[in-house]
Amino acid sequence: MRYDLYYWPTIQGRGEFVRLALEEAGAEYVDVAREPEARGGGEAALIAMLDHVSGGHVPFAPPILKAGRQVIAQTANILFFLGPRLGLVPRAEATRLWAHQLQLTIADFVSEVHDVHHPISGSLYYEDQKREAKRRAEFFRRERMPKFLRYFERVLEGNRRSERYVLGARLSYVDLSLLQLVEGLRYAFPRNMKRHERHCPRLISVHQQVMTRPHIQAYLESERRVPFSTEGIFRHYSELDSASKTRKRK
Amino acid sequence: MRYDLYYWPTIQGRGEFVRLALEEAGAEYVDVAREPEARGGGEAALIAMLDHVSGGHVPFAPPILKAGRQVIAQTANILFFLGPRLGLVPRAEATRLWAHQLQLTIADFVSEVHDVHHPISGSLYYEDQKREAKRRAEFFRRERMPKFLRYFERVLEGNRRSERYVLGARLSYVDLSLLQLVEGLRYAFPRNMKRHERHCPRLISVHQQVMTRPHIQAYLESERRVPFSTEGIFRHYSELDSASKTRKRK
Numbered sequence: 001m002r003y004d005l006y007y008w009p010t011i012q013g014r015g016e017f018v019r020l021a022l023e024e025a026g027a028e029y030v031d032v033a034r035e036p037e038a039r040g041g042g043e044a045a046l047i048a049m050l051d052h053v054s055g056g057h058v059p060f061a062p063p064i065l066k067a068g069r070q071v072i073a074q075t076a077n078i079l080f081f082l083g084p085r086l087g088l089v090p091r092a093e094a095t096r097l098w099a100h101q102l103q104l105t106i107a108d109f110v111s112e113v114h115d116v117h118h119p120i121s122g123s124l125y126y127e128d129q130k131r132e133a134k135r136r137a138e139f140f141r142r143e144r145m146p147k148f149l150r151y152f153e154r155v156l157e158g159n160r161r162s163e164r165y166v167l168g169a170r171l172s173y174v175d176l177s178l179l180q181l182v183e184g185l186r187y188a189f190p191r192n193m194k195r196h197e198r199h200c201p202r203l204i205s206v207h208q209q210v211m212t213r214p215h216i217q218a219y220l221e222s223e224r225r226v227p228f229s230t231e232g233i234f235r236h237y238s239e240l241d242s243a244s245k246t247r248k249r250k
Numbered sequence: 251m252r253y254d255l256y257y258w259p260t261i262q263g264r265g266e267f268v269r270l271a272l273e274e275a276g277a278e279y280v281d282v283a284r285e286p287e288a289r290g291g292g293e294a295a296l297i298a299m300l301d302h303v304s305g306g307h308v309p310f311a312p313p314i315l316k317a318g319r320q321v322i323a324q325t326a327n328i329l330f331f332l333g334p335r336l337g338l339v340p341r342a343e344a345t346r347l348w349a350h351q352l353q354l355t356i357a358d359f360v361s362e363v364h365d366v367h368h369p370i371s372g373s374l375y376y377e378d379q380k381r382e383a384k385r386r387a388e389f390f391r392r393e394r395m396p397k398f399l400r401y402f403e404r405v406l407e408g409n410r411r412s413e414r415y416v417l418g419a420r421l422s423y424v425d426l427s428l429l430q431l432v433e434g435l436r437y438a439f440p441r442n443m444k445r446h447e448r449h450c451p452r453l454i455s456v457h458q459q460v461m462t463r464p465h466i467q468a469y470l471e472s473e474r475r476v477p478f479s480t481e482g483i484f485r486h487y488s489e490l491d492s493a494s495k496t497r498k499r500k
Binding site: 097108135143 | 320331365385
């Protein structure tokens with residue numbers, strides 16, 4: 001099966017979670033909007049996909065996956081679909097739902113990461129909501145970032161079958177997404193991430209393991225990997241990464 | 251199968267999407283935290299569930315559904331699990347994924363509704379982020395609210411098999427969630443919702459149809475339905491519902 005992925009061509013964004021799964025599995029896929037316009041690619045192809053979808057399954061936003069005649073949107077939903085097809089999740093329903101639950105929690109975390117630099121509106125520039133962003137960032141660094149990181153650490157602790165993966169004794173797409181989460185947080189919040197990492201050694205160990213997998217390593221070093229930037233979801237603005245106040249929690 | 255739902259007892263919140271599905275199906279369920287503490291209920295039971303979960307499937311946040319030995323969190327994930335068991339979604343995989351994609355888009359909308367009154371932090375009172383909330387609300391009313399509403403209208407338009415439901419010719423849990431969405435928006439943004447409703451007649455018609463279903467009607471009139479309030483996700487603050495500026499979009 002050949003897969004067509006439709007996502008913004010110049011950022012990692014939410015599409016990256018899908019790209020990592022396709023790359024690890026060595027799947028045959030086209031990152032459509034990154035193809036030249038002359039070959040039916042570019043943003044135009046993505047926009048067309050948002051506007052005209054066969055069968056009435058209209059997506060609200062990218063990423064969008066086309067698999068034969070099926071058109072699927074919502075990142076976690078795409079991974080739920082791809083997981084068993086790419087051998088990146090066990091087949092038992094209960095395990096698939098657990099993997100999906102974790103992926104949805106990663107999605108919630110990623111949304112909060114986005115809203116740190118865009119607390120007022122996605123249609124305003126960061127510079128036009130910088131004051132609010134600085135205020136939101138303070139709570140993000142002090143409360144949300146450690147809460148999510150410790151949650152995933154606790155989940156890893158609960159996996160008695162392996163210290164290398166989040167589900168049982170094999171790699172799953174959730175591990176790939178955790179890799180992206182750690183990479184993104186290290187890029188966006190290097191100062192705070194350094195401080196938090198010592199409280200989530202298992203998560204960091206999963207990150208290290210996944211980084212050395214041949215397909216992932218090759219992908220990350222290739223031109224297919226879009227670099228991090230202040231256009232994406234994970235953004236580095238040093239004013240949002242200052243040392244957290246040590247005020248005690250209520 | 252008896253289901254145990256764990257959710258905050260005094261608000262509708264995200265748990266309401268699950269309650270509506272269980273109620274419509276006439277399922278046997280206990281809304282655990284709404285039971286008296288003496289009978290193992292109350293918030294204490296919910297907190298205990300968040301802290302101690304068997305089998306390592308730790309939830310990040312409520313709602314949480316217990317079905318036999320399975321413990322499932324994330325609202326859309328719970329509905330994905332319950333859908334076929336309660337006869338509230340067709341069994342074909344492609345249709346289940348489409349229903350789920352819509353549910354995840356509803357979840358995104360609901361998160362944005364929440365962040366209108368809490369743009370800085372969930373751990374601050376509304377009054378302590380009111381200025382930012384007013385600014386965010388302006389963009390929400392002018393851009394996000396119509397964008398989501400028109401999206402669901404377009405989805406309903408795309409269903410050639412019925413004008414009454416979102417999937418094919420039968421009620422699904424997505425219709426129940428759309429009911430809650432319309433109810434919530436009417437409560438929180440009555441002034442703006444009135445203006446937007448004329449652009450989404452199909453959505454309003456689904457709402458009307460679902461409201462008159464015997465189980466739903468009985469539930470909404472019962473004491474089991476927690477009322478809307480300024481403690482929940484949909485909150486009415488008149489200053490956030492003022493008439494939108496008519497500034498043209500770029």
